Amino acid sequence: MxxxxxxxxxxxxxxxxxxxxxxxxxxxxxxxxxxxxxxxxxxxxxxxxxxxxxxxxxxxxxxxxxxxxxxxxxxxxxxxxxxxxxxxxxxxxxxxxxxxxxxxxxxxxxxxxxxxxxxxxxxxxxxxxxxxxxxxxxxxxxxxxxxxxxxxxxxxxxxxxxxxxxxxxxxxxxxxxxxxxxxxxxxxxxxxxxxxxxxxxxxxxxxxxxxxxxxxxxxxxxxxxxxxxxxxxxxxxxxxxxxxxxxxxxxxxxxxxxxxxxxxxxxxxNANGNQATTICGRELIQLLPPEPKPTDLDALHQRLSAHGLFERQTFLLRGTLEEEFDEEGKPIGLTVFSDGRVFVHGTLTAARARAINNRWLGG
Ligand SMILES: [Zn+2]
Known part of the structure; x- marks a missing residue:
């Protein structure tokens, strides 16, 4: 045998x-x-x-x-x-x-x-x-x-x-x-x-x-x-x-x-957890947490600054990621609000927007 x-x-x-x-x-x-x-x-x-x-x-x-x-x-x-x-x-x-x-x-x-x-x-x-x-x-x-x-x-x-x-x-x-x-x-x-x-x-x-x-x-x-x-x-x-x-x-x-x-x-x-909505055609996807989640934008600003150019504004943090590109090869932009809402800017699918959110902002 x-x-x-x-x-x-x-x-x-x-x-x-x-x-x-x-x-x-x-x-x-x-x-x-x-x-x-x-x-x-x-x-x-x-x-x-x-x-x-x-x-x-x-x-x-x-x-x-x-x-x-x-x-x-x-x-x-x-x-x-x-x-x-x-x-x-x-x-x-x-x-x-x-x-x-x-x-x-x-x-x-x-x-x-x-x-x-x-x-x-x-x-x-x-x-x-x-x-x-x-x-x-x-x-x-x-x-x-x-x-x-x-x-x-x-x-x-x-x-x-x-x-x-x-x-x-x-x-x-x-x-x-x-x-x-x-x-x-x-x-x-x-x-x-x-x-x-x-x-x-x-x-x-x-x-x-x-x-x-x-x-x-x-x-x-x-x-x-x-x-x-x-x-x-x-x-x-x-x-x-x-x-x-x-x-x-x-x-x-x-x-x-x-x-x-x-x-x-x-x-x-929770079928609508982290709900994704496409806004302005396919140029921007909004991700909504199931409930508002207070976000420390200053801490996030510090972390993301190593990976792109980000600017802190009164109620939000806005910038672009160096390592993420959309379907047209343009850098992906992010806008994060203090209540946890996130805009992912670029020509992309909701799944890709969720992936980018989890990767850079944590789920
Ligand atoms: Zn248990």
Missing amino acids: TVHRYHRQTLLEGIGNEGQERLRSASVLVAGVGALGCAVADHLVRAGIGHLRLIDRDLVEPTNLQRQCLFAEDDLGSPKAAAAANRLQAINHEVQLEAVVDDLRPTVANDMVDGCDGIADGLDNFATRFLLNDLSVKYGLPYAYGGAVGYEGTAAFLRPSPHHRKHLITREISEQESGPCLRCLVPEAPPAHHTPTCDTAGVLAPVIAVVAGLQAAALIQYLARGEHPLPHVLTRFDARAMRMHQLDISGSRREDCSTCIQGQFEALE
């Missing part, structure tokens, strides 16, 4: 051929195919997961190549989800891959987890992470949370209470092994435009490898080993100090959590 490609994995105690079969029948949603999404998907595909659905709205850009491990120079300008799926298929022909080139938003979110057994977070903003958290609680799916910016990264493998689960899935999270959801840990998204993003603060690529490794290690073990209880911990990695810090979150479920205790799926039901 020839040694099969998963031999070194099936040798592992607790996985074996049975675990490998469980992986083959499992399906995972990779939400966002940027740096984290690429690295997690690479691990899952090599491990022999049966089916992977990849969703991302962006195109591959030159600044992605420093850290987004599935892309090469040939992929520049291609949709990330499609380019990643091509590369992953070349790595493992046995895996079923599905590429979705779209914005992960409430109207498509339910379909995205149809038939899935787990969710991998490759996102760059909290608004969409809350959407994943709603899906995780509603469908009883484990959620491999991850984030990386600057020299630091965070990962947690969240298995919320199955209390509100409304749908049949392959592998049920028992009440006993369940812990907090993301909303228990972070009840509200950080104020708009206050959070650094990879595009404004930079990111050290190996930090992403560490975080994605933790996310994938949890998902593979969970899906292959069935009963093995992984601990409820939030792991932080600081590359400058070369230190890992672990926080025990086993007791962090909030008694009044609106999502996993009260069963309100705010992000999923």
Whole structure:
């Protein structure tokens, strides 16, 4: 008998051929195919997961190549989800891959987890992470949370209470092994435009490898080993100090959590969240937050000044970004108001305007 490609994995105690079969029948949603999404998907595909659905709205850009491990120079300008799926298929022909080139938003979110057994977070903003958290609680799916910016990264493998689960899935999270959801840990998204993003603060690529490794290690073990209880911990990695810090979150479920205790799926039901409206033909797109979000324009001015020419005016901040161009090759302009409204200037789609908003202003 020839040694099969998963031999070194099936040798592992607790996985074996049975675990490998469980992986083959499992399906995972990779939400966002940027740096984290690429690295997690690479691990899952090599491990022999049966089916992977990849969703991302962006195109591959030159600044992605420093850290987004599935892309090469040939992929520049291609949709990330499609380019990643091509590369992953070349790595493992046995895996079923599905590429979705779209914005992960409430109207498509339910379909995205149809038939899935787990969710991998490759996102760059909290608004969409809350959407994943709603899906995780509603469908009883484990959620491999991850984030990386600057020299630091965070990962947690969240298995919320199955209390509100409304749908049949392959592998049920028992009440006993369940812990907090993301909303228990972070009840509200950080104020708009206050959070650094990879595009404004930079990111050290190996930090992403560490975080994605933790996310994938949890998902593979969970899906292959069935009963093995992984601990409820939030792991932080600081590359400058070369230190890992672990926080025990086993007791962090909030008694009044609106999502996993009260069963309100705010992000999923908020179909008009971050509503995009085209103004003046297609020259300008307005992004409206669901509720006014006070914005510290001075802090934002300081951050954006490294990436373009910005001018602070009484109620707003206005300027152009050096690294973003519209469909006609003109620099993209931004106007940010103190109530959180944003104008994205240029000939572009609503999805692109949302992407630019999340990239430069944080979600
Ligand atoms: Zn919760």
